[in-house]
Amino acid sequence: MATLPVPPQEIRARFGPHLSRSTGMRLDTGLSPDKVVKTHCCFCGQQCGIQLLVKENQVIGFEPWMEFPFNEGKLCPKGIKRYLQDAHPDRLLHAYERDPSAPGGFKPIAYEAAIRRVASEIERLQSQHGHQAFACLSGASLTIEKAYLMGKFARVCLQTPYIDYNGRLCMVSAAAANKKAFGIDRAANPWSDILRAEVVWISGANVAECAPITTDYVWQAREHGAKLIVVDPRITPLGRTCDLFLPLKPGRDVALFNGILHLMIEHDWLDHAFIRDYTVGFDQVAASVKPWTPQRTAQVTGIAERLIRQAAELWGTARTSFLMHARGIEHHSHGVHNCLGAINMVLASGRIGREGCGYATITGQGNGQGGREHGQKCDQLPGARDLDNPEHREHVARVWGIDPDDLPPPGVDVYEIFRKIDAGEVKGLLSICFNPLVSLPDSHFVSRMLDKLEFYVAIDFFLNESAQHADIILPGSLHEEDEGIVTSAEGRVIKINKAVDCPGEAREDWRIIQDIAQALKRPHGFTFASPAEILEELRHASRGGVADYYGITYDKVEREYGVFWPCPAEEHPGTPRLFEPGSWNPVAQGRGPFYFPDGKARFNVAEYTPPAEEPDAEYPVILTTGRVISHFLSGTQTRRIGPLVDHCPEPFVEVHPQLAAKFDLADGDWATVESRRGTCTLKAHVVKTIRPDTVFIPYHWAGEQSANRLTIAAQDPISKIPEYKVCAVRLKKADRQ
Ligand code: SF4
Numbered sequence: 001m002a003t004l005p006v007p008p009q010e011i012r013a014r015f016g017p018h019l020s021r022s023t024g025m026r027l028d029t030g031l032s033p034d035k036v037v038k039t040h041c042c043f044c045g046q047q048c049g050i051q052l053l054v055k056e057n058q059v060i061g062f063e064p065w066m067e068f069p070f071n072e073g074k075l076c077p078k079g080i081k082r083y084l085q086d087a088h089p090d091r092l093l094h095a096y097e098r099d100p101s102a103p104g105g106f107k108p109i110a111y112e113a114a115i116r117r118v119a120s121e122i123e124r125l126q127s128q129h130g131h132q133a134f135a136c137l138s139g140a141s142l143t144i145e146k147a148y149l150m151g152k153f154a155r156v157c158l159q160t161p162y163i164d165y166n167g168r169l170c171m172v173s174a175a176a177a178n179k180k181a182f183g184i185d186r187a188a189n190p191w192s193d194i195l196r197a198e199v200v201w202i203s204g205a206n207v208a209e210c211a212p213i214t215t216d217y218v219w220q221a222r223e224h225g226a227k228l229i230v231v232d233p234r235i236t237p238l239g240r241t242c243d244l245f246l247p248l249k250p251g252r253d254v255a256l257f258n259g260i261l262h263l264m265i266e267h268d269w270l271d272h273a274f275i276r277d278y279t280v281g282f283d284q285v286a287a288s289v290k291p292w293t294p295q296r297t298a299q300v301t302g303i304a305e306r307l308i309r310q311a312a313e314l315w316g317t318a319r320t321s322f323l324m325h326a327r328g329i330e331h332h333s334h335g336v337h338n339c340l341g342a343i344n345m346v347l348a349s350g351r352i353g354r355e356g357c358g359y360a361t362i363t364g365q366g367n368g369q370g371g372r373e374h375g376q377k378c379d380q381l382p383g384a385r386d387l388d389n390p391e392h393r394e395h396v397a398r399v400w401g402i403d404p405d406d407l408p409p410p411g412v413d414v415y416e417i418f419r420k421i422d423a424g425e426v427k428g429l430l431s432i433c434f435n436p437l438v439s440l441p442d443s444h445f446v447s448r449m450l451d452k453l454e455f456y457v458a459i460d461f462f463l464n465e466s467a468q469h470a471d472i473i474l475p476g477s478l479h480e481e482d483e484g485i486v487t488s489a490e491g492r493v494i495k496i497n498k499a500v501d502c503p504g505e506a507r508e509d510w511r512i513i514q515d516i517a518q519a520l521k522r523p524h525g526f527t528f529a530s531p532a533e534i535l536e537e538l539r540h541a542s543r544g545g546v547a548d549y550y551g552i553t554y555d556k557v558e559r560e561y562g563v564f565w566p567c568p569a570e571e572h573p574g575t576p577r578l579f580e581p582g583s584w585n586p587v588a589q590g591r592g593p594f595y596f597p598d599g600k601a602r603f604n605v606a607e608y609t610p611p612a613e614e615p616d617a618e619y620p621v622i623l624t625t626g627r628v629i630s631h632f633l634s635g636t637q638t639r640r641i642g643p644l645v646d647h648c649p650e651p652f653v654e655v656h657p658q659l660a661a662k663f664d665l666a667d668g669d670w671a672t673v674e675s676r677r678g679t680c681t682l683k684a685h686v687v688k689t690i691r692p693d694t695v696f697i698p699y700h701w702a703g704e705q706s707a708n709r710l711t712i713a714a715q716d717p718i719s720k721i722p723e724y725k726v727c728a729v730r731l732k733k734a735d736r737q
Contacts, residue, residue: 003451003469004105004468004469005098005099005100005102005105005106006100006104006105008468008703010103010104010105011104011105011106011463011468013104014103014104014105014106015090015092015104015106015462015463015468016089016090016462016463016640017090017462017635017639017640018088018089018090018640019640019641019642019645020084020085020087020088020089020640020641020642021084021642021643022084025055025056025058025060026060026061026083026084031055031060032055033053033054033055033060033061034054034055034056035054035499036051036052036053036054036063037051037052037054037480037497037498037499038050038051038065038068038497039051039052039479039480039495039496039497039499040486040488040494040496041075041078041079041082042082042141042366042479042496042637043078043079043082043366043632043637043638044078044210044211044212044364044365044366044632045211045362045363045364045365045366045367045368045369045488045489046070046071046211046212046213046214046488046489047070047366047367047486047488047489047492047494048068048070048071048074048075048076048079048213049065049067049068049070049071049073049494049561050062050063050064050065050075050079050082051063051064051065052083052480052499053083054499054500057500057501057503058086058087058500059083059086059087059480059499059500060083061083062075062079062080062082062083067561068561069561069562070191070213070488070490070492070562071213071216074213074216075213076212076213076629077629077630077643077644077647078629078630078631078632078638078644081641081643081644082641084641084642084643085478085637085640085641086478086480086499086500087503088462088640090462090463090640091461091462091478091503091504091506092460092461092462092463092473092475092476092504092506093475093503093504093505093506094108094109094111094475094504094505095108095109095110095111095113095114095115095472095473095474095475095505096108096109096114096463096472096473097109097114097117097471097472097473098470098471098472105468106463106473110505111474111475111505111507114472114473114474115474115512115515115516115519116519117471117472118430118457118472118474118516118519119516119519119520121428121454121455121457121471121472122134122158122428122455122516122520123520125427125428125454125455126158126160129427131158131159131160131408132160132161132162132408132425132426133160133425133426133427133428134158134160134162134426134427134428134429134430135160135162135163135417135420135421135426135428135429135430136150136153136154136158136160136162136163136429136430136431136432137163137164137165137166137414137417137429137430137431137432137434137436138150138151138163138164138165138166138376138431138432138433138434139165139166139365139371139432139433139434140165140166140167140170140365140366140367140368140371140372141365141366141367141371141433141479141633142367142371142376142432142433142509143367143370143482143483143484143485143486143496143531144367144370144371144373144374144484144485144486144487144493144535144538144549145484145485145510145531145534145535145538146432146484146509146510146513146531146534147165147367147370147371147374147375147376148374148375148376148382148534148537148538148541149510149513149514149526149528149534150163150165150375150376150432150513151163151374151375151376151377151380151381151382152375152400152525152526153513153516153517153526154376154408155375155407155408156400156402156406156407156522156524156525157516157517157520157522157525157526159406159408160408160411161378161408161409161410161411161412162378162411162412162417162420162426163376163378163411164376164377164378164411164412164413164414164417165371165372165376165377165414165434166365166414166433166434166435166436166439166633167365167368167371167372167377168377168413168414168415168720168721169414169439169440169721169722169724170327170330170363170364170365170368170721171327171330171361171363171364171365171368171369171372172330172335172372172377172716172719172720172721173329173330173331173332173335173336173338173339173716173718173719173721174325174330174335174339174361175361175372175719176336176339176716176718176719177336177337177339177340177342177343177604178339178343178361180336180340180602180604181340181343181347181601181602181603181604182343182578182579182594182595182601182602183546183587183594183595183596183602184384184546184547184578184585184594184595185372185373185384185546185547186369186491186547186565186578187358187359187360187361187363187369187489187490187491188352188353188358188359188360188577188578188579189322189357189358189359189360189490189576189577189578190490190491190492190564190576190577191214191217191489191490192217192576193322193355193356193357193358193577194214194217194218194220194221194322194324194358195217195220195221195224195356196221196224196320196355196356197221197226197318197320197321197322197356197357197358198225198226198227198318198319198320198321198356199226199227199228199229199314199315199318199320199321199322200218200221200222200226200227200228200229200321200322200323200324201229201231201311201315201321201322201323201324202218202228202229202230202231202238202242202323202324202325203231203232203253203256203323203324203325203328203329203342204231204232204253204325204326204327204328204329204330204338204725205232205324205325205326205327205328205362206232206234206236206237206238206326206328206626206627207236207238207324207326207362208236208237208238208629209236209237209627209628209629210326210327210362210364210626210627210629211326211362211364211489212629214324214362214489215237215238218238221322227243227244227314227318228241228242228243228244229242229243229244229245229246229311229314229315230242230244230245230246231245231246231248231253231256232245232246232247232248232328233247233248233249233250233328233622233624233690233691233694233696234624234654234689234690234691234694234696235247235688235689235690236689239689240689243314244307244310244311244314245307246301246303246307246308246311247302247303247691248301248302248303249300249301249302249303249622249691249693249694250611250622250624250691250694250725250726251332251334251610251611251622251725251726252300252301252302252608253328253329253332253338253341253342254334254337254338254340254341254606254607254608255292255297255300255301255608256297256301256303256308256341257338257341257342257344257345257606258288258289258292258297258341258344258606258608259289259292259293259294259296259297259298259301259308259312260308260311260312260315260316260345261285261286261289261292261341261344261345261348262289262290262292262293262294262297263294263308263309263312263313263316264312264315264316264345264348264349265286265289265348267312267313267316269312269313269315269316269317269349270348270349270350271348271349271350271351273350274347274350275347275348275350278350278592278593278594278599278600278601279347279600279601279602279603280598280600280601280602280603281602281603281604281605282347282348282603284603284605285344285603285604285605285606288605288606288607289344294308294309300608302691302693315345315349316349318349318351319351320351320354320355320356320357321346321349321351321356321357321358322356322357322358322359322360323342323345323346323358323359323360324359324360324361324362325338325339325342325361325362326361326362326364327364327626327724327725328626328725329342330361330719330721331721331722331723331724331725332611332716332721332723332725332726333609333611333612333714333715333716333717333723334607334608334609334611334716335716335719335721335723336716336718336719337606337607337608337609338606339361340604340605340606341606342359343359343604344603344604344606346359347601347603348603352579352601353577353578353579353580353581353583353593354577354580355577358577360489360490361489362489363488363489364627364633365633366479366486367486367487368489369486369487369488369489369491370485370486370487370493371486373487373542373547374538374541374542374547374549375396375541378410378411378412378413378414379410379411381393381396381407381541382396382538382541382542382545382547383395383396383541383542383543383544383545383546383547383548383549384542384545384546384547385545385546387407387409387410388409388410390404392545393407395541395544395545396541399537399540399541400525400541401524401525402524402525413715413720414436414440415440415441415713415715415720415722416720417429418436418440418445418446418449421449421452421453422445422448422449422452426453427453427454427455428453428454428455428456429450429453429455429456429457430456430457430458430459430516431456431457431458431459431460431466431467432458432459432460432476432509432513433459433460433476433509434466435464435465435466435467435633435634435636436450436466437450437464437465437466437469437702438464438465438466438634438635438636438699438700438701438702438706438708439633439634439699439708440708440713440722441708441711441712441713441722441723441724442677442678442708442709442711442712442713443678443706443708443709444677444678444709445677445713446466447469450466450469451469453469455471456469456470456471456472457470457471457472457473457474458470458472458473458474459473459474459475459476459509459512459513460473460475460476460636461475461476461477461478461506462636462637462640464634464636465634465702465703474507474512475502475504475505475506475507476506476507476508476509476512477502477506477507477508477509478502479496480498480499480500481498481499481500481501481502481506481508482496482498482502482508482509482510482531483495483496483497483498483531483532483554484496484531484534484535485535485552485554485557487565488562490564490576491564491565491575491576491578492562492563492564492576493549493552493557493562493563493564493565493567493574494557494561494562495554495557495558508531510528510531510534513526514526514527514528532554535552535553535554539551539552539553543568544568544586545586546566546585546586546587546595547565547566548565548566548567548568548586549565549566549567550567550568550569550570551563551567551568551569551570551571551572551574552565552567552574553570556570560574564576566585568586578593579593579594579601580593581593585599611714611723611726611727612712612714612723612726612727613676613712613714613723613726613727613728614728615693615728616728618728618730619674619675619676619728619729619730620728620730621659621693621694621695621728621729621730621731622691622693622694622695622726622727622728622729623673623675623694623695623696623697623707623710623711623726623727623728623729624694624695624696624724624725624726625696625697625698625699625707625708625711625724625725626696626698626699626725627698627699627700628648628698628700629647629648630644630645630647630648631644631648631698631700632700633700634699634700634702635700635701635702638700639700639701648698650682650683650701650705651680651682651697651698651699651700651701651705651707652682652683652684652685652697652698653671653673653680653682653683653684653685653695653696653697653731654685654687654689654690654695654696654697655671655684655685655686655687655690655695655731656686656687656688656690656691656692656694657686657687657688658692659692659693659695659731660684660686663731663732663733664733665684665686665731665733666684666686667684667685667686668683668684669683669684669733669734670682670683670684670733670734670735670736671683671684671731671732671733671734672731672732672733672734673695673697673710673729673730673731674710674729674730674731674732675709675710675711675712675727675728675729676712676728677709677710677711677712678709678710679709679710680697680704680705680706680707680709680710681704681734682697682705695729695731697710699711699724708724710727710729711723711724711727712727
């Protein structure tokens with residue numbers, strides 16, 4: 001049974017979200033901390049350096065960490081307030097068992113009893129229905145050691161193919177496109193290359209709110225004379241100051257990229273030598289963009305032809321450039337093709353693998369990069385190896401001390417796992433650091449599936465909305481309660497340092513996973529005594545792979561303020577910039593800088609396909625979703641931090657004045673937004689900074705405020721990312737709630 005034990009308001013009254021504020025020791029400015037811990041902010045993929053001030057096992061404040069090169073002490077509002085998640089009144093201090101008679105629907109139980117119950121339920125379900133009847137959902141905010149352990153736990157201990165992670169909802173379209181074009185999934189350049197770019201092109205990335213410190217790099221580039229092009233359905237804060245803003249109709253990114261490439265070819269703004277020496281497939285792509293005349297591109301994208309021509313000329317004639325994108329082009333049922341279209345523009349320009357010539361996706365989740373490299377993806381083994389590759393299976397099985405034939409086959413993506421719950425194939429679930437009820441599309445379906453589970457165990461530090469459906473809750477660890485490495489958006493591996501001990505009965509997540517393995521009497525491979533021991537094994541498991549971490553140690557990472565992977569040996573300096581001419585990699589073996597046997601990058605035909613659900617007479621408006629600066633992902637942490645909630649207490653719907661007039665909506669009115677899947681009533685923000693055919697809702701909230709009640713579960717056929725950025729809705733004015 002995984003239904004809510006008591007009404008949601010009773011759960012909220014007991015487990016929150018309640019708001020933390022600076023009180024007690026945190027207000028005493030004269031207090032000397034017991035220690036100052038250099039670590040990183042957990043609230044986005046930038047992973048800014050920060051120093052936490054600790055007194056009596058409590059984080060009481062922070063200091064900037066000026067020496068850390070990425071952010072040099074700068075922090076955004078989330079980073080400044082992140083210390084308020086520690087010693088929080090909602091912190092889970094015990095294991096809990098579902099009990100409708102207990103306050104809030106859950107009663108505390110002894111940790112050991114909870115572990116025994118989890119093991120016996122796994123044993124029961126797997127002996128009755130097979131190993132695949134139990135699935136795991138993991139998280140991209142976990143350290144690399146934990147992410148690695150989760151992949152190993154699913155395959156070796158549970159022997160289930162069904163594990164996937166919440167990065168599936170974040171960067172996987174970019175990851176798949178990068179693998180197709182470059183053979184490797186990592187930002188091609190360190191952010192320092194942004195400073196030397198003549199043109200910075202940003203597509204589908206609300207940089208100032210979602211990757212705030214990157215804004216500083218863009219501003220510095222502009223101070224050096226760079227031109228900034230921003231493509232977005234909303235005039236984002238960065239868009240308000242750019243040189244050229246292209247107001248793209250949601251879901252048409254690939255049409256724009258193809259149109260730009262068409263003009264590059266027409267005007268011969270191409271690097272012929274680079275295309276000849278370092279790529280394959282250009283002719284086919286050139287033929288495919290022939291129909292994308294400026295007129296057709298303008299008609300499909302909704303961008304004036306004049307602006308398209310200006311953008312093409314700026315991009316086409318630049319000597320150096322940096323193209324960045326984020327979820328705005330990736331969260332689509334054709335997200336991979338969107339990214340391939342962007343990459344084609346970069347390859348045709350020849351501006352990659354050199355100083356000031358770059359390309360990157362801006363990773364969103366805390367360990368969004370490292371979390372997608374070492375085996376918690378449904379089809380992946382450590383070192384970015386492939387689960388369906390016999391040599392890769394052989395290598396990892398050897399490190400794990402098992403027969404390769406005992407490794408399960410590739411599994412399915414997270415949404416497909418929920419469909420398997422629906423089909424009765426998956427009956428039990430373990431989730432860690434994942435709140436699918438808020439973060440997956442069509443959340444009514446997700447809620448029904450959680451209810452349908454025979455057994456659900458959630459590991460987390462706060463009781464998130466999904467965990468409210470659990471039978472057992474195990475109290476895991478906060479970012480500052482454990483150590484390990486993560487990899488930032490740049491590809492820089494950095495060290496998270498422990499600042500405080502886990503409170504109460506809470507445990508480090510890797511201990512909990514191992515305790516379950518021990519209780520299942522399947523301890524082989526789960527006897528690590530520390531994250532350092534896990535990293536030691538991971539180094540060998542990743543060795544020789546594309547994501548080679550063999551040369552990475554805690555000492556080296558701390559000494560050098562991070563190490564860019566690949567780093568195949570301890571004496572190797574790491575690889576800040578990929579694809580430099582003459583560089584060596586284990587796939588090309590010296591034949592070229594890209595990660596294919598011939599060393600050449602691949603042009604890929606990027607096909608335009610309309611979104612899965614277009615507006616029509618019944619649902620005439622496009623809904624697009626995204627983030628705000630004050631909140632992080634499903635809001636489990638930031639909806640509990642008082643000053644961040646003060647700044648943005650509730651979701652809203654952004655509406656252009658022309659659209660608002662059609663529905664008689666004024667700024668501040670309540671509006672009901674309705675899709676074929678659900679409804680949401682929110683305050684209208686009437687703004688001129690959004691296209692008149694589109695509304696925007698941030699997605700960090702749960703229940704009746706959840707944008708994902710409206711979104712569609714259409715997925716990209718390659719990456720399986722859901723189409724969060726386009727669905728059809730209608731609006732109506734609502735009575736005040
Ligand atoms: S930019 Fe990201 S990592 Fe840096 S302080 Fe803000 S939320 Fe934290």
